[in-house]
Amino acid sequence: MKKRILIFSFVYYPNFVGGAEVAIKEITDRISQKDIEFDLIALHFDKNLPCSEKLGNINIYRVGFAIKRKVSSNSLPFKLHLLKFLYPVFALIQANRLHKKHGYDAVWAMMANYSGFGAIFFKLFYKQVPLILTLQEGDPIPYIKKKVRFVWPLFKLLFRKASIIQTISKYLADFAIEMGATCPVVIVPNAVSVEVFTEKFPKKELDEISLRFKKDQGDIFLITTSRLVVKNAIGDIIESLCYLPERVKFLVLGVGYQEKELKEKVEKLGVGHRVHFLGYVPHKEMPKYLKISDIFIRPSLSEGFGNSFIEAMAASIPVIATPVGGIVDFLKDGETGLFCKVSNPKDIACKVEMYLNDEELKNRIVKNALRMVIEQYDWNLIVKKMKEDVFNKISNSLVV
Numbered sequence: 090m091k092k093r094i095l096i097f098s099f100v101y102y103p104n105f106v107g108g109a110e111v112a113i114k115e116i117t118d119r120i121s122q123k124d125i126e127f128d129l130i131a132l133h134f135d136k137n138l139p140c141s142e143k144l145g146n147i148n149i150y151r152v153g154f155a156i157k158r159k160v161s162s163n164s165l166p167f168k169l170h171l172l173k174f175l176y177p178v179f180a181l182i183q184a185n186r187l188h189k190k191h192g193y194d195a196v197w198a199m200m201a202n203y204s205g206f207g208a209i210f211f212k213l214f215y216k217q218v219p220l221i222l223t224l225q226e227g228d229p230i231p232y233i234k235k236k237v238r239f240v241w242p243l244f245k246l247l248f249r250k251a252s253i254i255q256t257i258s259k260y261l262a263d264f265a266i267e268m269g270a271t272c273p274v275v276i277v278p279n280a281v282s283v284e285v286f287t288e289k290f291p292k293k294e295l296d297e298i299s300l301r302f303k304k305d306q307g308d309i310f311l312i313t314t315s316r317l318v319v320k321n322a323i324g325d326i327i328e329s330l331c332y333l334p335e336r337v338k339f340l341v342l343g344v345g346y347q348e349k350e351l352k353e354k355v356e357k358l359g360v361g362h363r364v365h366f367l368g369y370v371p372h373k374e375m376p377k378y379l380k381i382s383d384i385f386i387r388p389s390l391s392e393g394f395g396n397s398f399i400e401a402m403a404a405s406i407p408v409i410a411t412p413v414g415g416i417v418d419f420l421k422d423g424e425t426g427l428f429c430k431v432s433n434p435k436d437i438a439c440k441v442e443m444y445l446n447d448e449e450l451k452n453r454i455v456k457n458a459l460r461m462v463i464e465q466y467d468w469n470l471i472v473k474k475m476k477e478d479v480f481n482k483i484s485n486s487l488v489v
Contacts, residue, residue, distance in 0.1 A: 092194040092483065094221075095187060096129040097180055097204040097211075099173070102144055104135055106372060107316070108396045109199050109225040112257075112279050117146045119472040125480060128187055130180045130207070132172050150187070152179035173203055180207030181214075188215065195483045197221040201233075201247055206240070209247045219252035219483050224261040225279075227414070228320060229391040245269055255479050257394040258415025275478045278418065279396050280471040283463055286376045286403035299381045302340065302365050309337045309445065312382035312406075314375055314397045317345030322388045322411075324351055325434045330360045332438035338363045342370045342378060379404035384444055388429055388437055392416050398426070399466050402458035407451050409440045419466070423450075425458040 101110055117127045126148075133140060133151030141150050153172045172179075184196070184207070196218055198208035205222060212220045226233060237244040248254070248268040256262040257278045265274050304310060315321040324347075326339060341351075341364065348366070355364045370378065379385065385401035385408045392414035399419060401408050408426035410416050420426040427443060430436040444451045 093126045094195050095193045096197045097208040098131050098199040099204045101131040115468045152183050176203045177206040181210040184211045195219040200225050205247045222251040222254045224256040227393040258418050260414045277474050279394050280466045280468040281399045281403045283467045295381050310382040311384050312340040313387050314342040317347040320390045325388045328434035329437035341366045344369050403462045407454050
């Protein structure tokens with residue numbers, strides 16, 4: 090029987106694209122509208138975007154006030170930050186209108202933040218509608234708890250009232266249980282579009298990109314595809330260059346509030362000629378930059394899962410990461426990647442040298458990681474699991 094699900098997502102495409110937004114799009118695009126129809130409520134920051142439209146398999150409804158210029162998470166005027174706190178109210182009003190029209194089989198909250206608060210408000214009015222809560226959080230748990238301290242009772246209520254909780258890692262599943270969840274907690278990880286990240290590009294096209302960054306014969310390119318924020322520790326990678334040969338260079342794909350600070354660090358350390366800040370790169374373009382690179386690194390301080398790691402694995406380049414959060418679910422040291430110590434640039438350099446000096450190790454890790462991604466982390470497989478373990482479980486018996 091066909092279902093209709095309302096998604097609460099604080100932000101969404103096209104201006105906001107992170108792991109959570111990618112997950113929503115990849116999942117809904119692969120589910121036939123004959124089985125499930127999806128509506129989504131997000132904030133309307135940008136007047137250039139319509140109040141409602143269809144993107145992929147989702148009917149988007151944007152709420153709140155906006156301004157006449159394109160905005161992103163890294164160029165948000167102060168007055169629009171107020172919308173974060175108003176989103177649950179705006180979302181509830183819109184959800185009430187839509188529910189009266191469509192009669193939802195479930196509501197789906199993407200993350201335990203403003204999106205979750207909008208969903209819990211709806212749940213309090215419509216107790217019979219099951220609530221799916223997805224945890225995609227990447228920030229440290231102590232930071233999350235500190236951030237929600239002023240709305241702690243409401244935050245806890247979200248976990249207690251959820252009908253089913255889907256998390257992307259064991260790390261976040263443990264967090265859900267710690268927060269008092271009594272409903273089923275299932276782990277359905279994020280994934281990668283294997284066909285996109287394994288694509289073979291013409292040599293000429295890749296050579297043109299390499300030439301743009303003056304990659305000479307013998308040069309080694311480190312790469313990260315990360316938001317430029319403290320938790321992703323990009324500064325540690327920059328500092329690691331001081332312990333590596335001149336031929337080792339670094340491509341930084343991403344934007345964030347730390348950009349100015351990181352660029353200042355590059356100049357202070359005298360490695361400006363070895364670091365390229367590329368800014369925002371569309372997700373579909375990332376495989377090309379991974380293909381011209383040699384090692385992917387993100388020495389995270391915390392991580393809910395880390396889509397970027399498995400995307401790099403799918404692109405057949407070796408990975409260096411830290412053993413934190415959900416990373417340990419898929420990265421086995423010496424088998425599918427190498428672990429470096431947290432906040433330790435010297436150890437990052439040491440792991441880079443291991444790859445450079447041991448071709449057999451590097452090739453074995455690349456092969457193992459690619460096989461693992463294809464067998465376990467293809468979006469087509471994950472969507473099947475999402476349907477079986479989450480959406481198909483929706484019934485009145487799940488109502489809390």
